[in-house]
Amino acid sequence: MEKPNESFCQLKHQVFIYISLLFISLTVHSELNEEPSVTSQILTVEERNYIATRSFTVCSVAQAAGSEASIDLVKLITTSLNMNLHATPPISWQEGLTGLKNKTCDILPWATYTIERNRRMNFTTPYARIIRVIVTRQERAYVSDISNFEDELFVTESNNQILDNLHKAYPRLKTIQSDLTATALELVLEGKAFASIASLYSVANLFNNREFGELKISGRLPPEFDDVVSLASRKNDAMLNAILEKAVRMTNPKQIANFMSQGAILKIEPEIDYQRIWIVAILIVIVFILLLWWNRRLTGLNHQLAIAHAELELLSITDTLTGSYNRLKIDRAFAQEITRCDRYNHSLSVFMIDIDHFKKVNDQHGHLIGDKVLIKFANTIKENIRSNDLLGRWGGEEFIVICTETNIKDAERVAEKLRTLIENTCFDPLQKITASFGVTQWKKGESQETLVSKVDTAMYQSQQRGRNKVSVIID
Numbered sequence: 001m002e003k004p005n006e007s008f009c010q011l012k013h014q015v016f017i018y019i020s021l022l023f024i025s026l027t028v029h030s031e032l033n034e035e036p037s038v039t040s041q042i043l044t045v046e047e048r049n050y051i052a053t054r055s056f057t058v059c060s061v062a063q064a065a066g067s068e069a070s071i072d073l074v075k076l077i078t079t080s081l082n083m084n085l086h087a088t089p090p091i092s093w094q095e096g097l098t099g100l101k102n103k104t105c106d107i108l109p110w111a112t113y114t115i116e117r118n119r120r121m122n123f124t125t126p127y128a129r130i131i132r133v134i135v136t137r138q139e140r141a142y143v144s145d146i147s148n149f150e151d152e153l154f155v156t157e158s159n160n161q162i163l164d165n166l167h168k169a170y171p172r173l174k175t176i177q178s179d180l181t182a183t184a185l186e187l188v189l190e191g192k193a194f195a196s197i198a199s200l201y202s203v204a205n206l207f208n209n210r211e212f213g214e215l216k217i218s219g220r221l222p223p224e225f226d227d228v229v230s231l232a233s234r235k236n237d238a239m240l241n242a243i244l245e246k247a248v249r250m251t252n253p254k255q256i257a258n259f260m261s262q263g264a265i266l267k268i269e270p271e272i273d274y275q276r277i278w279i280v281a282i283l284i285v286i287v288f289i290l291l292l293w294w295n296r297r298l299t300g301l302n303h304q305l306a307i308a309h310a311e312l313e314l315l316s317i318t319d320t321l322t323g324s325y326n327r328l329k330i331d332r333a334f335a336q337e338i339t340r341c342d343r344y345n346h347s348l349s350v351f352m353i354d355i356d357h358f359k360k361v362n363d364q365h366g367h368l369i370g371d372k373v374l375i376k377f378a379n380t381i382k383e384n385i386r387s388n389d390l391l392g393r394w395g396g397e398e399f400i401v402i403c404t405e406t407n408i409k410d411a412e413r414v415a416e417k418l419r420t421l422i423e424n425t426c427f428d429p430l431q432k433i434t435a436s437f438g439v440t441q442w443k444k445g446e447s448q449e450t451l452v453s454k455v456d457t458a459m460y461q462s463q464q465r466g467r468n469k470v471s472v473i474i475d
Helices: 006-032 045-052 067-077 094-104 183-190 200-208 238-250 252-259 274-315 326-346 360-365 367-382 408-423 449-463
Strands: 055-058 086-087 108-112 120-123 127-129 132-137 152-155 175-178 195-199 216-220 228-233 348-355 390-395 396-405 435-441 469-471
Touching: 006 108, 006 274, 045 175, 045 238, 055 067, 055 120, 055 238, 067 108, 067 238, 067 252, 086 120, 094 108, 094 228, 108 120, 120 216, 120 238, 127 183, 132 200, 175 348, 183 200, 183 216, 183 238, 183 252, 195 200, 200 216, 228 238, 228 326, 326 390, 326 449, 348 360, 348 408, 348 449, 360 408, 367 390, 396 408, 408 435, 408 469, 449 469
Parallel strands: 055 086, 152 175, 152 195, 435 469
Antiparallel strands: 108 228, 120 228, 127 228, 132 195, 132 216, 348 396, 348 435, 390 396
16 A cells, blocks of 8 residues: 555656646747747848858856856847757856857857957847855854955955956955855855855855855945956857847846846745645646736737837838938947947047939939939948948938947058949949048047048048049048
8 A cells, every 4th residue: 555655746746747748738839829039030131041050059157057057048138039059068267268269169158348358259238237245154244345354365256357356446355266156155164265256146046056054145346346247259250249239139138137036036945835835836827827828819919019119119220211220320329439439448430431423313313213322332331341330321322331449541441442342333224333432530539520520521532532532531
């Protein structure tokens, strides 16, 4: 005769299998009826072909958060892109940097932007800010100001350039480094260090999944030491960075916050009545099914609204005739790039293009032919600049190109290449058209108005020199 406990265990096992099959069925049904994602409609054909023909390896560097944390995060952000993703085995942060360089992995999550790293990696817009906390033994006092403890020994993470700034702010602070957050906490637990400085996300996961009951969070670093994290990729893979950038921008911040909070909640686990929990779980599943049934009735409309919102957002920054960015978007881009270059001392070049004698085209051939010329002209420029350069229609037959991370010599070279290309392109029914180019470079302290005035003057010089020329203003 079976014991009561054995019968109950079998019952739990059967209920668990039933619930699992039920969730799998609902998930598969939902996926079969899912419409094309909003994000995939934002990608260009070239970007879609790029991800369709490649697989991408994620550097699994977030060991404290679990071996799957890195790839799960990237999957969440790129969920609409259908990317073929797989992960490396768990590795340290230094191994992740090396792996990205040696092409053993392609996407490095949890990456913090620095000027040094930006020379060899591309970064997306940050997707999260993670505070840095101070972990001590339970008997230690609350650390309200780290400067009061500069004679104590702190453990920090290796190869973290944000934490390297600690020594600039607190020159007397004594520190040692550890590759892993878990190792750092063990040093504190064993009394070999006063405290560990680590991200709240890593600490919370370790507190939940390991025996660190004698430790506590005793304070936090000032906000300037927070980890502002992005997705990083190799510098020479601008296409992947452009795709990841769009994925980050299209991801709902609440989804990322929910993902992060799954590990960043410190839990105290009480004794559990498992029999009661199974009964409650079954009731929850029943309620969930009813809610899902009702929610699915609204899914179609919500999806259509999301697509319409994305299309309106794109339309608001796009020139309807040429498909290039409009004046509103270019003005915003100028402000953002000037602020970024001023902060990090990066280079920024701009060139303005004017189609020579375009008024004659409209007068002799009509505005319909003129519009076709503008469209082909814009497409020719767009197809022959980098993916991270911005092309905008400045007005009428004038266009402007913002070249990030580009000095004046490189910008002049690109402008000359485009001038020659346009001169040798057939704009049917016209045999040939030419364009005048003005090129300049932003100088530290210059306003947008000054920069635009300089490049406009350079273009005017090209027109005065007989048109179909490239003129450069350096100062």
